[in-house]
Amino acid sequence: MSITGIRRGYHIIKVLLQFGLDELLPKKLKPWYFKLLRSSFFWIRNKHKSLSGGERFRLAMLELGPVYIKLGQMLSTRRDLLSDEWAQELAKLQDRVPPFSSQLAREAIETELGTSIDAHFDDFDDTPLASASIAQVHCATLKSSGAPVVLKVLRPNIEQQIQADITLMEQVSHTIEKLLGNSRRFRPADVIADYKNTILGELDLKLEAHNATKLRNNFLDSDSLYIPFVYEELCHRRLMVMERIDGIPVSNVEELTAQGTNFKLLAERGVEIFFTQVFRDNFFHADMHPGNIFISKEHPDNPYYIGLDCGIMGILSDSDKRYLAENFLAFFNRDYQRIAHLYIESGWISGDTDVVAFEQAVKAMCEPMFNKPLHEISFGHVLLELFRTARRFELIVQPQLILLQKTLLYIEGLGRQLYPQLDLWQTAKPFLENWMSEQVGPKAFYQKAKANLPFWSEKLPELPELVYDNLKLGRKMLGSQQDMLNRYLKHQQQLHKSHYLLITSAVLLICGTFLFTQSAYPVLAQSCIGLGVGCWLFGWFTRPKS
Numbered sequence: 001m002s003i004t005g006i007r008r009g010y011h012i013i014k015v016l017l018q019f020g021l022d023e024l025l026p027k028k029l030k031p032w033y034f035k036l037l038r039s040s041f042f043w044i045r046n047k048h049k050s051l052s053g054g055e056r057f058r059l060a061m062l063e064l065g066p067v068y069i070k071l072g073q074m075l076s077t078r079r080d081l082l083s084d085e086w087a088q089e090l091a092k093l094q095d096r097v098p099p100f101s102s103q104l105a106r107e108a109i110e111t112e113l114g115t116s117i118d119a120h121f122d123d124f125d126d127t128p129l130a131s132a133s134i135a136q137v138h139c140a141t142l143k144s145s146g147a148p149v150v151l152k153v154l155r156p157n158i159e160q161q162i163q164a165d166i167t168l169m170e171q172v173s174h175t176i177e178k179l180l181g182n183s184r185r186f187r188p189a190d191v192i193a194d195y196k197n198t199i200l201g202e203l204d205l206k207l208e209a210h211n212a213t214k215l216r217n218n219f220l221d222s223d224s225l226y227i228p229f230v231y232e233e234l235c236h237r238r239l240m241v242m243e244r245i246d247g248i249p250v251s252n253v254e255e256l257t258a259q260g261t262n263f264k265l266l267a268e269r270g271v272e273i274f275f276t277q278v279f280r281d282n283f284f285h286a287d288m289h290p291g292n293i294f295i296s297k298e299h300p301d302n303p304y305y306i307g308l309d310c311g312i313m314g315i316l317s318d319s320d321k322r323y324l325a326e327n328f329l330a331f332f333n334r335d336y337q338r339i340a341h342l343y344i345e346s347g348w349i350s351g352d353t354d355v356v357a358f359e360q361a362v363k364a365m366c367e368p369m370f371n372k373p374l375h376e377i378s379f380g381h382v383l384l385e386l387f388r389t390a391r392r393f394e395l396i397v398q399p400q401l402i403l404l405q406k407t408l409l410y411i412e413g414l415g416r417q418l419y420p421q422l423d424l425w426q427t428a429k430p431f432l433e434n435w436m437s438e439q440v441g442p443k444a445f446y447q448k449a450k451a452n453l454p455f456w457s458e459k460l461p462e463l464p465e466l467v468y469d470n471l472k473l474g475r476k477m478l479g480s481q482q483d484m485l486n487r488y489l490k491h492q493q494q495l496h497k498s499h500y501l502l503i504t505s506a507v508l509l510i511c512g513t514f515l516f517t518q519s520a521y522p523v524l525a526q527s528c529i530g531l532g533v534g535c536w537l538f539g540w541f542t543r544p545k546s
């Protein structure tokens with residue numbers, strides 16, 4: 001580990017201890033060596049005893065910088081793991097991060113544009129509209145059209161800071177894995193690798209701009225989701241320019257209530273949008289924390305979502321989608337055998353797995369879930385528990401599915417928060433059933449045939465020629481196969497003949513030698529030996545050449 005790494009490591013320990021995060025760990029997670037390690041840093045005391053646990057955790061993440069802020073943000077969406085108080089506290093990390101100077105922001109924007117800000121924009125606002133973990137957002141208007149826009153620019157040196165912290169995390173996680181040995185089920189290095197991919201993906205705003213445009217186009221005719229227009233020609237790796245939106249943050253329930261939002265419709269639309277993104281478009285927003293979701297101000301009785309920050313998007317293969325949908329349907333039909341077979345067919349677990357044992361484990365895990373009314377069962381939770389069970393049977397971890405499961409859990413949590421009576425099953429079931437019927441059965445056959453029609457109409461005129469060529473080729477192949485067969489038969493005949501001659505010569509030679517030793521029939525003995533030698537020579541020279 002480098003000197004810088006050691007220094008950064010010490011700083012992290014210092015911050016964690018200064019905010020008393022070690023005190024938040026339950027006693028059973030603090031063995032004697034942990035206590036010994038803590039006392040060896042006796043000069044670092046908890047300076048924030050009066051603050052709540054959630055507040056201390058948030059402030060520590062803020063102090064440690066973007067990688068930890070992002071981690072806190074991700075945790076804030078895990079209401080299945082955190083109490084409401086903690087989740088609300090961590091949600092503050094979403095866009096209340098100290099800003100950097102507008103001078104630096106201006107310089108960075110002009111470097112990316114290659115011209116002055118004034119060349120493209122009027123009324124650039126030096127006070128940032130929002131300052132988040134990775135980027136800062138400033139308002140301006142577009143010179144060419146007067147349209148209100150925002151400029152999202154990456155924080156200075158953010159790439160180096162993230163890289164340094166990730167490297168340190170990688171080193172620590174590898175050391176932990178070595179200490180834990182091979183039998184580990186917990187793989188910190190995999191977790192860090194996953195996190196690294198996620199956070200590095202967010203550092204390319206050009207990519208984010210492409211993603212946003214793609215998602216916008218997928219939902220252009222939608223009443224449920226709006227994605228702001230992106231000015232791609234003004235976007236660069238460290239700068240993104242997009243339409244300015246005016247919505248209410250989804251976490252601001254008071255304001256949403258005050259404007260008379262139809263929460264039931266809003267909650268149902270959240271679930272529908274997610275399933276549409278996954279099953280219809282195969283392209284889903286996978287960073288759905290509250291700082292990225294706004295609600296329209298107009299028509300509160302018919303509200304729609306406004307989505308920002310398309311840095312992290314998930315994609316599933318067609319087969320993943322099919323197995324996923326079948327998994328949910330099998331679960332709700334309590335068909336555990338089908339679930340077990342689906343995991344093997346999809347290749348998520350090995351074909352050597354004991355299917356019966358796996359089916360029993362799935363049943364033991366799923367059955368208690370049906371103690372709740374159907375509408376309270378969470379799809380995200382079902383998936384999470386299925387993955388946990390499958391992990392005991394050597395599940396081959398599918399990062400795209402984990403991303404999906406986390407997003408699903410969050411979307412459902414959000415839906416329930418907005419409208420606690422949300423019936424997840426009634427919202428999602430018709431969607432899944434429709435989708436499945438479109439994938440299999442006569443309708444699917446018709447759809448696929450229709451989709452392939454342009455290909456066949458292009459190939460049809462070539463068909464007679466193709467048939468003729470194939471027949472010609474077939475005849476040629478048939479001829480050469482016949483030749484090969486003839487040659488093989490001839491070879492076998494020669495082989496048999498030479499074997500026969502060699503055996504005959506051996507018999508004649510043995511008989512001739514025997515008669516010779518008896519001295520009774522010398523002429524016969526000589527004839528036998530002569531004939532034997534002749535047969536042998538003939539057999540040898542006529543043997544088949546390999």
Ligand SMILES: Nc1ncnc2c1ncn2[C@@H]1O[C@H](COP(=O)(O)OP(=O)(O)OP(=O)(O)O)[C@@H](O)[C@H]1O
Nearest residue numbers: 095130132133134135137150228243244245291309
């Ligand atoms: N088009 C927009 N119109 C209005 N406000 C916007 C727009 N884009 C971003 N913002 C504001 O800026 C904040 C941060 O934007 P964004 O989430 O894209 O940045 P980020 O650095 O990627 O944040 P995160 O910490 O979520 O990764 C948003 O929460 C929102 O308040």
